[in-house]
Amino acid sequence: MAFQSPVVVQSSRAAFPKAVLWLPYVSGGPNEAATKQINETIRLGAQQLVADQGSLDDPRSEMQGFYEVKTNEKDILSLSLYNYAYTGGAHGLTLQKPLTFRVSTGHSYKLSELFKPGSNYVNRLSELVKGQIAARDISTLEPFKSIRADQDYYVADRALVIFFALYELTPYAYGFPYFPISVYEIQDIIDENGPLGPMVQNN
Numbered sequence: 001m002a003f004q005s006p007v008v009v010q011s012s013r014a015a016f017p018k019a020v021l022w023l024p025y026v027s028g029g030p031n032e033a034a035t036k037q038i039n040e041t042i043r044l045g046a047q048q049l050v051a052d053q054g055s056l057d058d059p060r061s062e063m064q065g066f067y068e069v070k071t072n073e074k075d076i077l078s079l080s081l082y083n084y085a086y087t088g089g090a091h092g093l094t095l096q097k098p099l100t101f102r103v104s105t106g107h108s109y110k111l112s113e114l115f116k117p118g119s120n121y122v123n124r125l126s127e128l129v130k131g132q133i134a135a136r137d138i139s140t141l142e143p144f145k146s147i148r149a150d151q152d153y154y155v156a157d158r159a160l161v162i163f164f165a166l167y168e169l170t171p172y173a174y175g176f177p178y179f180p181i182s183v184y185e186i187q188d189i190i191d192e193n194g195p196l197g198p199m200v201q202n203n
Contacts, residue, residue: 004030004073004074004075004103004104005028006072006073007026007027007028007029007035007072007077007103008026008027008028009024009025009026009069009072009077009079010024010025010027011023011024011025011067012024012025014046014065017056018056018061018062018063019050019056019062019063019064019065019085020063020064020065021046021050021063021064021065021066021083022065022066022067023042023043023046023065023067023081024042024067024069024079024081025039025042026038026039026042026077029103029104030103030104031103031104031105031106033106034102034103034104034105034106035103035106036106037106038077038101038103038106038108041099041101041106041108042079042081042099045081045097045099046065046081046083046097048097049065049081049082049083049095049097050063050065050083052083052095053083053085053087053093053095054085054087055087056085056087058087058088060086060088061085061086061087061088062085062086062092063083063084063085063086064083064084064085065081065082065083065084066082067079067080067081067082068080068082070098070154070155070156070161071100071154071155071156071157071199073198074198074199074201075102075103075104075198076100076101076102076103076155076195076198076199077100077101077103078098078099078100078101078154078155078156078195079098079099079100079154080096080097080098080099080154081096081097081098081099082094082095082096083095083096083097091172093166094166094176095165095166096152096163096165096176097152098152098153098154098163100153100154100155100195102195109194109195110150111149111150111151111153112149112150113191113194114153114160114190114191114194114195114196115186115189115190115191115194116189116190116191119189120189121186121189122146122147122148122149123146124186124189125147125151125160125162125181125186126144126145126146126147128179128181128185128186129144129147129162129179129181130144132179138170138174138177139170139171139174140169140170141167141169141170141171144169147162151164152164152165155195155196155199156180157180158182158183158184158199158200159180159181159182159183159199160180160181160183160186160196161178161179161180161181162178162179162181163176163177163178163179164176164177183196183199183200184200187200
């Protein structure tokens with residue numbers, strides 16, 4: 001695979017009453033239209049998080065947005081958008097939206113697109129997550145059965161990181177439960193043309 005430079009990710013500030021959001025703005029990609037599509041997808045994702053948090057009518061309410069870049073290499077950009085809001089009650093709530101792109105096309109990948117068709121990736125990943133829950137002695141709200149077909153994920157350090165929203169799997173105090181899975185553990189079901197394909201290669 002030909003070497004491709006990482007894209008440039010800069011912070012863009014957006015503010016409205018009771019809220020300040022820091023969002024990633026991408027530039028320097030090989031395809032201007034693709035880069036524009038990536039930035040539009042990020043913008044829409046951040047808007048969705050704001051909408052999901054609900055009303056800021058409470059006089060004490062506040063909102064903060066930020067992000068983390070997880071992978072920026074080999075034509076793959078994987079990042080997470082975060083939104084923390086206090087809207088009243090015992091404590092605030094943080095939401096996370098991960099996005100994984102092919103930089104040269106601007107395509108945003110669902111979890112199912114990382115694997116070969118018919119590979120039963122849901123069962124395979126669920127067993128790995130179940131093993132980690134047991135090994136790490138993680139307390140779950142309900143006995144864990146399976147991930148969702150569209151479970152949240154990002155790509156980092158040659159690993160697929162599956163995670164769950166607050167309250168989805170564990171009590172609030174656990175925060176986001178993360179389950180890193182080495183690409184080499186699932187290499188046989190990875191779609192080589194997807195975002196995990198380049199991560200298997202040692203170049």
